[in-house]
Amino acid sequence: MKPIKKITLTFFLMGFLVCQSQEKQKKANASSPTMGQSSNVKTKRLATTVEPNRKFSYPERELDYLMHIWEGEYDNVEQLDFDKIQLKEGQKAPHERVHASVRQFQNSNFGVGAVYVEEYRNDDPSNITRKCVYQLFPDDTEKAIRVKVFHFEDKTAVLAAGHSFDRISSLTPESEALVEGCEMILRRNGNGFLAKTVDKSCNKSTDGQQTTDYQFGITEDTFEFQEVKYDFGQRSADDEQVSAYQLEKARCFTCMLDFPNDTNGRPTVTKYYIDMYDQGGSFEFEYPDGRQMHFGMRNTWSFGMHRETFVIYIVDKATQKTLIYSWGNPGADRIGFNPGWVRVQCDLKTPGNLKLQQELRPGS
Known part of the structure; x- marks a missing residue:
């Protein structure tokens, strides 16, 4: 067999084996969906x-x-x-x-x-x-x-x-x-x-x-x-x-909550990775000073602007006072705030965004 034909045949077989391996991996990953994911299996039409x-x-x-x-x-x-x-x-x-x-x-x-x-x-x-x-x-x-x-x-x-x-x-x-x-x-x-x-x-x-x-x-x-x-x-x-x-x-977002880091190294440390829906999602947590807080996410009607607004906010549960909030367009795929005492970043839950967040806060 000529060398060129041998090389062509080798590449063909390698490509075939890679495709077969990927198909098997897809099937292996086709388990039940986690929060915010419909299914890893393509829905039959x-x-x-x-x-x-x-x-x-x-x-x-x-x-x-x-x-x-x-x-x-x-x-x-x-x-x-x-x-x-x-x-x-x-x-x-x-x-x-x-x-x-x-x-x-x-x-x-x-x-x-x-x-x-x-x-x-x-x-x-x-x-x-x-x-x-x-x-x-x-x-x-x-x-x-x-x-x-x-x-x-x-x-x-x-x-x-x-x-x-x-x-x-x-x-x-x-x-x-x-x-x-x-x-x-x-x-x-x-x-x-x-x-x-x-x-x-x-x-x-x-x-x-x-x-x-x-x-x-x-x-x-x-x-x-x-x-x-x-x-x-x-x-x-x-x-x-x-x-x-x-x-x-509702759409599912994956969020990370960072607190100031008093030790040497990075200025903040990620305390929580959480999943939340933009229709009334909520998460209760304790701030480092002991205060109990409520973190919420809404696509809510803004009477002042006469339109829907995408909002995240933190409430002090003891006083019921809103400590901070941030807003954007309802279709936004990212939202956050950083007033200094807490840092919050929420991204639409996709494999790419999950990987991005883990890379932003390695080891936390």
Whole structure:
């Protein structure tokens, strides 16, 4: 064999082996997602599961788009602020704090069109109020998407507790761990989707007199839900209804908190590396002098500027006084402050930013 051919063949084999090694590494890393990460596995789209040359039906196209936008973290912390402003004396706040996590359910037993939804309330990850799988099918007759709902008997947190999806990956729609709920129909609604219970008498109260129509809506940046009450088949009066819960999609940031360093060497030392969501993320910590402090992150409405503002801040818990804050545009991927007594840097959580932060503060 000629030398040139030998060299060409050698490079070809080396390239092939490197590609194979990288593929194996990708599969090995495809574990359950950590906070702020959806998955290391590329999410399947509907287009990859049908004949590539076949024309999609309208419901198939809608399902494909829905699966593309729905996954993420959602929180209604901003809604609570507006509730508080509008409350009259003696009135009870209409909504609780709700955080929802939505992940595409990578399980062939449920098909490609399935998502896992986990909700907790009052900023308590152990207070799980909804834990279910939505199995979605394109319905050509209805020109919509049909939804089968499967509730988990066990309401123990999975995503909120940072547990692996391996716990539920082997489930099927027939699993004893699941209870089938009310079927729903999901249709296009403006720039998003709205799902309603098919049988309004499906969710009954204990005495059977009251029923609930659970509805939810999805857009690219929001997730809303409402329980519409009925008495003896008639929709209850407006003053007996609770308006929809309005959750906004959250982004995860990784932050480092630095304190002044009294010893020789670097002027500051990184005390904490933390992950926070920009929709009401919070972290409690103790300052070196013993004071208890609250570090928060918000995408909040600025009444003075009439727009949303991305804010981080520190509050002294004893006095409830805001000691420092910083603001920027809602779409910013980095924010921080350094008044001298503390240094905070928050970056949108990506592998590159994580590496950058570790390099900025080696050994801390």
